Amino acid sequence: MRSSPAVRFGLRSSTALRAVAVVALGLSATTAAQAQVVPDASDQVTNPTPPFDNAIIVTGSRISNPNLEQSSPVAVVTSDELELQQTVVVEDVIREIPGVVPSLGAQVNNGNGGNTFVNLRGIGENRNITLLNGTRVVPAGLDGITNIDVIPVALLQRTDVLTGGAGATYGADAISGVINFITRDDFSGMEASATQQITEKGDGNIFRADLLLGANFDDDRGNAVFSIGYTNRDAVTQGDRAFGRENISSTTGQAGGSSTTVPSVITVPGTTGGTLQVAPDGNSLTPYYGPYNFNPLNLYQLPIKQYRMYGAARYEISDAIEVFGESLFVQSTTQTEIAPSGTFRNVLTTPLSNPFLNAGIRNQICGLDTDAEAAGVQPLFSQAECNAAAVATDPDDEDYRTVGLDYGRRFVEFGPRVSEYETQLFQIKGGARGELTSALNWEMFGAYGESENTQRQSGNGTFTRLQQAVLATNPDTCLDTTNACVPINLFGPAGSISQDVRDFLDVGNSGATKTSLGQFQAFVSGDLGAVSPGSDLPLGVAGGFEYRKYTAESVSDLLSQTPGEVLGNGAASPDVSGEYDVYEFFGEIAAPILSDVAFFEELLLEAGARYSHYSTTGNEFTWKAGGSWTPVEGFQVRGNYQQVTRAPNIGELFDVPTTGLDxxxxxxxxxxxxxxxxxxxATCLAQGAPVTSIGSIQVDPAGQVNVTTGGNLNLSSEDATVWTAGVVLRPDFFRGFTATVDYYNIVVTNAITNPTIGDVLGACFGPELNGTGSASDPACTSIRRNPATGNLFGSVGTTPGLPLVLTNQGRIETDGIDVVMNYGQEFGAFNLNLNFQGNWTNRSRFNANENDPESLNRECVGFYSINCSSIQPEFSFNQRTTLGFGDVDVSLLWRFIDGVKVEPLVNQPNAAGVRPFPIEDFTSIGSEHYFDLSIRAQVLENFTIIATAINMLDNKPKVVGSTIGSTAYNSGNIYPSTYDPLGRRYGVTAKVTF
Structure with missing residues (x-):
């Protein structure tokens, strides 16, 4: 039995982006992996034949009848596009597809856990599936999301991005779609390539090398292919770019940063002194005067070192049976760097006899008023007590006194906090396939994979040792001398913390996330030979069984597990583990009703269903119905409707609540x-603010707030309705031209979501935050403030902040239109190929509580704010023009991103008429145009060179300050996941084939 033949419609070109939203050719998951819809490396020619008979080719069904066109829109990224863009990891290209919202990637520093994800349609990374040759790839964490950094780029034949929902075909977690990475399985020969990139400023160097070996054997009954690769990407810091060098407040436009600075910021709980700072002369405390600029050491490009291996083989045992297998192994090391650690508003017990506490500061602390409402000053200590305590170094001395001081002191002497993430992943797959009849095929396979992401941190310090170091009796001795304790000077200028102190405090900490995925599938697909009275095309069917078992655990050392213990570490990392399995039965049918009659060149109806039994939530049911109508040749109307039910994943169920930052x-x-x-x-007091803090509560100058998130064992499944409708054009009178226009609509109800920061504050103080709240309203009392200062920031061990609790109360809605146009023609000595893919997103709305009529529908299309994560423009498009001259291709990629504005709901004026973001220049980002130029030349028969200039015009990202959006995406005063922070850069690739 030979593998299913390649499906071609005369398209042999070097067209870069074939991103076409199209109809399936009825390929099964495995057949789809083997279908050669574009030439592979051995077939590619640099002077392409024009696509006079352009076809629209996708996957998206398991039915293996290539005569049947089906209704699911898909974007296709070819190996040509990856080559012309000199792609390092596939996320570089996938996130630039219009309608795909950038997620965590190489430009995200704070909050990046060493992985890269995809967010189709902007409704969440956990609502799409990543496949490798039709098989799920083991996820990277508790949320079941695959790290696409591990995909072997050099071996890819194409990438299908099914953006119309695929719940019935691939699983209920494919609400927004599927990314199917398809490798070459018939490669024979050797291909070696090396890529070098560097920015115009001489930094950000990237090197990638790959070797691909393949051979056919036993009279072409079998094929084996093996690939190895290496990537090394250098870091680029925010300090390396002028727009990122200084932290800028989005509210004032002035220097921003953190109130954990140097010299120390000090608040004395229980007094009315407010926020003070050690004066530059070190002899007194003055009102807080200056934040710390944490930008320069943060990153705009994360470094990575990656080694990867991939192997695949197939062999025809007989004309009826073929066996196959594949394996993947990846080891990646990446790291994040953020500004130096410190004591981030921790309250430390401090002796008044601390050797670094001079008389001027000590006397000010002793004299601070403890009761603003009483007549006269009620000092913390009398002057006599203060003087006696200054020399009492023995805790048993009756004059010995301590005071709890809230310190914000940055340990600039430590250097940056570094988190190194090492990922090791493997996945193996083996199976067999064959023919039941000449038109009906069977397939079965099993796969197993594991992923482990190990994190090692340095530069932090620990709270327990810091407290030990503050309890000092003289400059050289701590009260508790265990662990070789070294006293710390928290009152001195930069440079006053010694290397010995760092060695004592910074003991390092670590943790790991481990996941596994075992899966088995068996199905039949093809046609039954039956036809309807009005068509001579057979009825296509597919049906089968699938089993999957997921396990995931996050384990950490004791330091990482303890809230507030690791200084500057944000959320603690408690141990979490969970597992579930699912049994599924699925079926599809594609029924040609009419063909070759007036106004019905073809009428096709299709349907599919999937029954699932989850060990966590029980039975779920997903189904689809759709069809296509071709009234005349060259014009087709198509549509698809799906009802999807998604069960919660391990993280959503089992993740332990922790407090972090946003x-x-x-x-x-x-x-x-x-x-x-x-x-x-009264409301502020009910939220835990101490009485003495009223009037002096502040917003963190760094624009950060503590938030508490976690899983919820009471979650049930969420429901989604997904439908698409579109047209396909292939006019005979315009040879070489194809176009598709598709409308999509996705609504998720009972959505597993947490509220936004604006939702939590708005529920208490009103949507415009002008209200007073109520001291008895649970929406107010669930907000928990710093018990020492009343602030919403401080030690995560004592300040839960805003509760962002997962529930089934959310509602998500998005809809829009995708447009794809392709044109190819030969004009004498040259070929012209034009490719356009555009997206208009009408809405992307989120409601934290669809059952509450007063709950806000937040719109994020065209807006950015703390409530909208990554930017989702209303309009975006990619347009590539490729000219072929003999052995040379010249290709220009034009990317457009529509302008966006700050979310209106977060910039309403307060009672005094003042807006939170009064600086007009920060409240909008204009439309952006990027141009990338590539030249590919076949210098010799077996030698090709590609030169690329990326961001040719050296466009700079728009500065909007550092506090106007969510932490993960608004970084370094810009939105680096959306707008290029690196500037113009150059790359060259050399490829040798034999």
Whole structure:
């Protein structure tokens, strides 16, 4: 039995992006992996034949009847596009497809866990599936999301991005679609390539090398292919670019940064002193005067070193049976770097006899008022007590006194905090396939994979050792001398913390996330030979069984597990583990109803269903119905409707609640407002603010807020309705031209989501945050403030901040239109290929509680804010023009991103008429045009060279400040996942084939 033949419609070109939203040719998952819809490396020619008979080719069904066109829109990225863009990891190209919203990638530093994800349609990375040759790839974490950095780029034949939903075909977690990476399985020969890239500034160097070996054997009954590769990408810091060098406040436009700075910022809980800072002369405390600029050491490009191996083989045992297998192994090391650690507003017990506490500062602390409402000053300690305590170094001395001081001191002497992530992943697959009849095929396979991501951190320090170092009796001795304790000077200038102190505090910490996925599939596909009375095309069917078992665990050392113990580490990392399995039965049918009659060149109806039994949530059912109508040759109408039910994943169920950080800018309790409103004052107190903090609560100058997130064992499944409708054009009168226009609509109800920061604050203080809240309203009392300062930031061990709890109360809606046009023609001595893919997103709405009529529908299309994660423009497109001259191709890629504005809901004026973001220049980002030029030349028969200039015009990203959006995407004053932070850069690739 030979493998299913390649499906071609005369398209042999070097067209770069065939991203076509199209109809399936009825390929099974495995057949899809083997279909050669574009030439492979051995077939590619640099002077392409024009595609006079352009066809629209995709996968998206398991039915293996190539006569049947079906209804699911798909974008296709060819190996040509990866080559012309000199792709390092596939995420570089996937995130630039219009309608795909950039997710975590190489430009995301703070919050990146060493992985790269895809977010189709902007409704969440956990609502699409990643496949390798039709098989799920083992996920990278508890949320079941695959790290696409591990995909072997050099071996890819094409990438199908099914963006119309694929729940019935591939599984209920494919609400927004499927990314199917398809490798070459018939390669014979050797291919070696090397790529070198560098920015115009001489940094950000990237090197990638790959070797591909393949051979046919036993009279072409079998084929084996093996690939090895290496990638090394250098870091680029925010300090390496002028727009990222200084932190800028989105509210004031002035220097921003963190109140954990140097010299120390000090607040004395229980007093009305407010936020103070050690004066430059070191002899007194003055009102807080300057934030710390944390930008320069953060990253715009994460470094990576990656080694990868991939192998695949198939062999025809007989004319009826073929066996096959594949294996993947990847080892990657990447790291994030953020500004130096410190004591981030931790309250430390400090002796008044601390050897670094001079008389001027000590006397100020002792004299701070503890009761603003009482007549006269009620000092913390009398002057006599203070003087006696200054020389009492023995805790048993009756004059010995301590005071709890809230310190914000940056350990600039430590250098940056570094997190190194090492990922090791393997996956193996083996199976067999054959023919039941001449038109009906069978296939069965099993696959197993494991992924382990190990994190090692340095540069942090620990709270317990810091407290030990503060309890000092003289400059050289701690009260507790265990662990070779070294006293720390938290009152001195930069440079006053010694290397010995760092060696004592920074003991390092580590953790690991481990996942596994075992899966088995068996199915039949093809046609039954039956036809309807109005068509001579057979009825296509597919049906089968699938089993999957997921396990995931996150384990950490004791330091990482303890909230607030690792200084500057944000959320703690408690041990988490969970598992579930699922049994599924699925079926599809594609029925040609009419063909070759007036106004019905073809009428096709299709349907599919999937029954699932989850060990966690029980039975679920997903189904689809669709069809296509071709009234005249060259014009087709198509549509698809799906009902999908997605069960919660391991992270959504089992993740332990932890407190971490995010961005925000407005706190109704900050400043003098609570002094003028008894209702607001009561609300702030009910949230845990101490009485003495009223009037001095502040918003973190770094624009950060503590948030508590975690899983929920009470979650049930969410439901989604997905439908698409479109047209396909292949006019005979315009040879070489094809076009597709598709409308998509996705609505997720009972959505597993957490509220936005604006939702939590708005539920208490009103959507415009002008209200006073209520001291008895659970929406207010669930917000928990720093018990020492009343702030919404501070030690994660004592300040839960805003509760972002997962529930089934959310609602997500998005809809829009995809447009794809392709044209190819030969004009004498040269060929012209034009490719266009555009997207218009009408809406991307989120409602945190669809059952509450007062809950806001937040719109994020065309907007950015703390409530909208990555930017989703209303319009975007890619257009590639390729000219072929003999052995040379010249190709220009034009990428357009529509302008966006700050979300109106977060910039409403307060009672005084002042907007949170009054600087007009920060409230909009204009439309952006990027141009990349590539030249590919076949210098010799077996030698090709490609030169590329990326971001030719050296466009700079728009500066909007560092606190106007969510932490992961608004970084270094810009949105680096959307707008290029590196500037113009050059690359060259050399490829040798034999």
């Amino acid at each position: 961005n925000f800018t407005v706190d109704p309790c900050a400043g003098a407002a609570p002094l003028t409103s008894d209702a607001l004052r």
